[in-house]
Amino acid sequence: MKTKLLLVAFLSVLNLANSQTKSETFKVLKSIPVEGNGGWDYLAVCPANHFIYASHSNQVNIINPETSASEGIIENQSGVHGIAFDQDNRGYITNGKSNSVYIFDVKTNQKIAIIEVGQKPDAVIFDDYSKKIIVANAGSNSLSIINPKDLKVEKTIELIGNPEFLVSDLHGKIFVNIEDKSKIAEINLAEGKVLNYFSLGKDESPSGLAIDHKTHRLFSACEEHLVVVNAEDGKVVNALPIAKGCDGVVFDEKSNMIFASTYSGVLSTYLEKSKDEIVALPDVITEKGARTIAIDASSQKIYVATTKFGSEENKTTHRFPLIDGSFHLLQIGK
Incomplete structure (x- = not known):
């Protein structure tokens, strides 16, 4: 009898977790053509x-x-x-x-x-x-x-290096990704003074940056990791795997979800359950090139941009040609 009760309890927890994950699953809702x-x-x-x-x-x-x-x-x-x-x-x-x-x-x-x-x-x-x-x-x-x-x-x-994206803590400090130094600069804006440089680890090349103002966590989008940093002391809390070619990250304050957009056509998605617990959610398949991102906080809709590419790779730049007239946005939501 005790074994059966334990099994029922386990299944109940599993079903609850599955329903939560399902309700948090995002997908591409539509493609929006853009001129030029x-x-x-x-x-x-x-x-x-x-x-x-x-x-x-x-x-x-x-x-x-x-x-x-x-x-x-x-x-x-x-x-x-x-x-x-x-x-x-x-x-x-x-x-x-x-x-x-x-x-x-x-x-x-x-x-x-x-x-x-x-x-x-x-x-x-x-x-x-x-x-x-x-x-x-x-x-x-x-x-x-x-x-x-x-x-x-x-x-x-x-600054000591190349600044990429930046965020405010809404209390007088600005945090800036320093791409070529693999660091985050902590700045007192009123004084115009750099207070610290937080190390992200070797060769992380940070680009996009987001912040949770409640937990004081910074989310730095790097080449293959989402590096989570404690904004209060600069310590790295975690380095979460993401798809290759990330250039942007956003944090949704309503759902506590983190979205990292990548050139490889994958939107890597995480749920911040607490300041020290972040769990992976299902990836959203977007399109190749969709590396930059924005979120409308009021609607919880996410937008990435990309284009269609030609088939022949440039041997010097290792990039594929852009096809004229194919630039578009993807709207992503529940």
Whole structure:
């Protein structure tokens, strides 16, 4: 009798775990075609209109994810990388080839200003704590701090290496992946001072970065690992396996799920059950090249970008040619 009760209890727990995993399983919901040719980098979701802003060669495509329709194109850019939005309906586009940030009105898409920053500006975020725009300059190993009140660079913070993506702890600190040093920089923004460099291990080449503000965990997307770091002391908590070619990671605060997008066409997915327990969930199969990612926190929809590729590999770059007119987004959800 006792053995039977134990078996029933075990099966009940197993069924509960299976039902939880099933309810947390994400899948590709639809493909959204996007106008134009050429390469791409970051995606961003505007919190005001929930449109997707996709960097796309020398333009930014604006897409309504509900209708899949184009809501406009911001043209005549110069090597677009990142897009961010402040609290006053202004957008900020980093132009890597012109070492500048293009500022536009979200309501009209019209130009407001152009600001010179460091060399090869790449990632950009709006820090909701300091109310500043922070630009990662990949070519000059620095951060440019823009004050949205006067649209001027008020401070430049020097770094030891190439900054990739960055996040805020919403309490005055910024964390930045240093790609070529396999580290995360911890920065006091008010002082403009680097406090520490957290080591991620050898040759991790971190790119995307996300943060859980509740557990103070950083999720650094590396080539084949999602490295979990305690933001309070800089110690590595775990190095979780992910698919190859990761370039972005997002954290969903509602579900406590982590999503790492990869060039190999796999969205590696984890559930943070507690600050010290993270479990693997089923991978989501996307498409080859879908390495960058954005999340709409309100709808819990995830977006990745890719294109179709030709069949002949370039022997020098080891890349496949992009097929014109095939750029598109994938919407992922439950």
